[in-house]
Amino acid sequence: xxxxxxxIHFYHTNDIHSHFDSWPKISRYFHTQRQLHNSAQEACFIFxxxxxxxxxxxxxxxxxxxxxxxxxxxxxxxxxTIGNNEGITMSKKALDTLYxxxxxxxxLCNLTDTDGSFPKxxxxxxxxxxxxxxxxxxxxxxxxxxxxxxxxxxxIEEPRQALKKVAEQIRHKTDIIICLSHLGVNEDRLLAExxxxxxxxxxxxTHHLFPEGEMVNDTLLAATGKFGEYxxxxxxxxxxxxxxxxxxKAEVVHVSELKSxxxxxxxxxxxxxxxxxxxxxxVFYMKSPLKQHLFDESPxxxxxxxxxxxxxxxxxxxFNAGIFLxxxxxxxxxxxxVHALLPHPINPCTVTxxxxxxxxxxxxxxxxSWPEMEIKGLGFRGTFMGKMIFERLFTKSDGELYAGNxxxxxxxSYTLATLDMFTFGFFFPSLKYxxxxxxxPELIRDVFSWYGMKRDSCIPPDMRNARYKQE
Numbered sequence: 325x326x327x328x329x330x331x332i333h334f335y336h337t338n339d340i341h342s343h344f345d346s347w348p349k350i351s352r353y354f355h356t357q358r359q360l361h362n363s364a365q366e367a368c369f370i371f372x373x374x375x376x377x378x379x380x381x382x383x384x385x386x387x388x389x390x391x392x393x394x395x396x397x398x399x400x401x402x403x404x405t406i407g408n409n410e411g412i413t414m415s416k417k418a419l420d421t422l423y424x425x426x427x428x429x430x431x432l433c434n435l436t437d438t439d440g441s442f443p444k445x446x447x448x449x450x451x452x453x454x455x456x457x458x459x460x461x462x463x464x465x466x467x468x469x470x471x472x473x474x475x476x477x478x479x480i481e482e483p484r485q486a487l488k489k490v491a492e493q494i495r496h497k498t499d500i501i502i503c504l505s506h507l508g509v510n511e512d513r514l515l516a517e518x519x520x521x522x523x524x525x526x527x528x529x530t531h532h533l534f535p536e537g538e539m540v541n542d543t544l545l546a547a548t549g550k551f552g553e554y555x556x557x558x559x560x561x562x563x564x565x566x567x568x569x570x571x572x573k574a575e576v577v578h579v580s581e582l583k584s585x586x587x588x589x590x591x592x593x594x595x596x597x598x599x600x601x602x603x604x605x606x607v608f609y610m611k612s613p614l615k616q617h618l619f620d621e622s623p624x625x626x627x628x629x630x631x632x633x634x635x636x637x638x639x640x641x642x643f644n645a646g647i648f649l650x651x652x653x654x655x656x657x658x659x660x661x662v663h664a665l666l667p668h669p670i671n672p673c674t675v676t677x678x679x680x681x682x683x684x685x686x687x688x689x690x691x692x693s694w695p696e697m698e699i700k701g702l703g704f705r706g707t708f709m710g711k712m713i714f715e716r717l718f719t720k721s722d723g724e725l726y727a728g729n730x731x732x733x734x735x736x737s738y739t740l741a742t743l744d745m746f747t748f749g750f751f752f753p754s755l756k757y758x759x760x761x762x763x764x765p766e767l768i769r770d771v772f773s774w775y776g777m778k779r780d781s782c783i784p785p786d787m788r789n790a791r792y793k794q795e
Contacts, residue, residue: 329570330456331366333357334502334558336548338373338528341409342381342392343551344595346579348588350555351399353577357557358400367454370400373528373547374407374466374506377414377422379767380667380705382660383595386602389414389422391595396428403429403450405464405504407528411435412472413669413703415765420445431464431504434486436479449490451497458567461498463490463522466506467529472671475764483507484515491521499567500560502526509547516540523569524558537574546574554578603660608776610657616648618710619695624648628768629715631775636674636763638741639727640717642689646699646710647743647768657776666769670703671744676759680734685752686717686725694751702745743768 335354340347354370361368376396377389384392389410396404410419423430423445433448442448452460465483473480484507491501503522505512508530516525517540524544527534533549537558548554554576561571616624625645632641650665677685689712697709716728717740725732732738742755749756763771 330458330562330564331364332454332458332460332500332560332562333361333366333368334524334526334560335368335370336373336526336546336556336558337371337376337552338506338526338548338556339375339407339531339550340372340552341375341378341550342384343378344381344383344395344592346552346582347395347399348591349579349582349584350552351395352585353555353579353582354399354401365455367456367458369402369452369460371462371502371504371526372396372401372404373464373504373526374405375409375528376404376407377410379409379413379669381596382599382603382663384599385663385667386599388418390425391598393423393426397426401428402452403431403462403464403504405432405506406430406435406466407506408467408469408472409669411466411478412469412476412764413767416477418765429462431462432466433463433490434465434468434481434483435473436481438477438479440479449494451494456564458500458562459498461491461494461501462504463487463494463501464504464506467508467511471760471762472764475762484511484518487515487522488519491519495521499562500524500569505529508532509545512545512547513540516543516545519543524560524572526556526558533576534574535576544572544574548576552579600660603658603663605659606656607659607662607773608657608780610652610654610776613654614652616645616651618645618708620645620711621713622648624651625713626715627775628772629713631771632672632741633715634775634778635771636672636739636741638674638739639730640738641715641741642685642717642746643713643743643768644694644710645713646706646708647704648710649706657773659773662769662773666767666772668703668705668768670768671766672763672768672771673742673744673747674761674763675740675742675747675755677738677740677754678734679732679736679738681754681758682717682727682732682738682740683725683734684754685740686714686732688752689714702748702750704745 377392429450430446432446449463503525506528509532512525512527527547531550532547538545548556563570614624694709727738747755
């Protein structure tokens with residue numbers, strides 16, 4: 325007996341990170357596929373699984389992420405969830421207003437205001453219905469960066485438990501449940517083992533790629549890597565007689581195989597230009613150039629080290645020279661220049677350490693292989709680590725380490741201003757468990773600009789007026 329089967333198509337992207345080089349082709353592909361499926365009377369949905377926004381790109385920075393939302397609108401997305409780049413690199417106000425004007429749903433079940441209420445811009449789940457009456461429940465969650473969200477005024481819940489709860493809540497209302505998961509591949513596998521109600525998990529966060537999906541029990545996992553190199557396609561066949569899933573399969577399409585048009589390059593360049601124009605605003609004036617050096621201390625590193633100390637009030641500071649992606653000449657410094665110099669979505673952090681721990685951090689920082697190490701992830705948007713730079717932490721002629729005017733000794737407490745990327749334990753294990761204060765929503769470029777404006781404002785008015793007139 326021949327089955328009467330219906331097809332449903334799901335297209336998905338994840339971890340675009342504002343890499344727009346392929347975006348014109350992706351958008352055009354989705355429109356083409358939707359038209360194709362509509363003409364065949366087959367349901368089609370398009371989802372993004374978070375980290376579409378990345379403030380390293382001038383278009384994203386210049387539009388506060390709203391330009392990304394406009395791109396998602398124009399490509400015809402049905403729903404998205406958020407990643408950590410939307411969630412913790414933007415202020416609460418910026419995230420609260422990010423999706424104003426969105427033509428798609430934001431599905432997210434594990435983020436609330438501190439009082440436990442859901443913000444108005446998201447839905448804990450969404451149920452879609454095809455023209456044939458099939459119901460599709462979409463749920464979503466994002467990775468649990470508890471301290472960061474709390475500092476910004478959000479409450480983040482354990483995602484797998486939240487997803488299982490909402491899946492149970494809608495199980496009798498839906499024929500299919502799709503999960504938009506910005507949790508990472510290991511969490512997705514655990515979720516599939518723990519919750520048999522979910523039919524498909526569209527993954528993200530760890531930039532993993534499943535060319536043909538991965539089955540865990542009866543749940544299909546799918547993911548498309550990063551940066552828009554691939555788009556994903558899920559095809560589900562449904563027995564039209566009892567609405568049961570007969571088959572589900574995943575594939576990815578390499579975007580390089582999609583047809584290009586001459587205007588694609590101009591479209592991408594227009595985004596960069598729009599972002600740069602939005603950031604073309606004077607911030608402060610430099611009386612002398614700030615040169616940077618990847619493998620040594622420099623006027624740039626000295627400036628930033630003083631900025632960290634002044635901003636945080638810490639005893640000493642530590643950061644890597646690789647964060648500076650250029651130098652600054654004498655004259656006006658604009659938002660565009662600061663963004664190009666420090667594009668990283670990295671927050672400053674103050675860490676409280678015992679003297680023994682600070683001595684260990686200083687010792688580890690001397691690793692000779694680090695300066696030429698390429699760094700990927702952790703919010704870093706440069707290439708090489710560069711020399712580890714210290715401000716007010718130095719060895720005197722007596723061979724002892726000093727933090728400011730204090731000798732570093734066991735049993736004493738010291739505060740170290742550093743970058744949040746060093747507090748995750750990959751380079752300095754002790755920093756992962758130490759008492760920390762993340763300074764949010766300020767990014768390190770905000771601290772840089774703050775210090776520049778503070779220094780600029782200290783110049784006597786008569787000198788300022790004469791200098792500005794000359795400029």
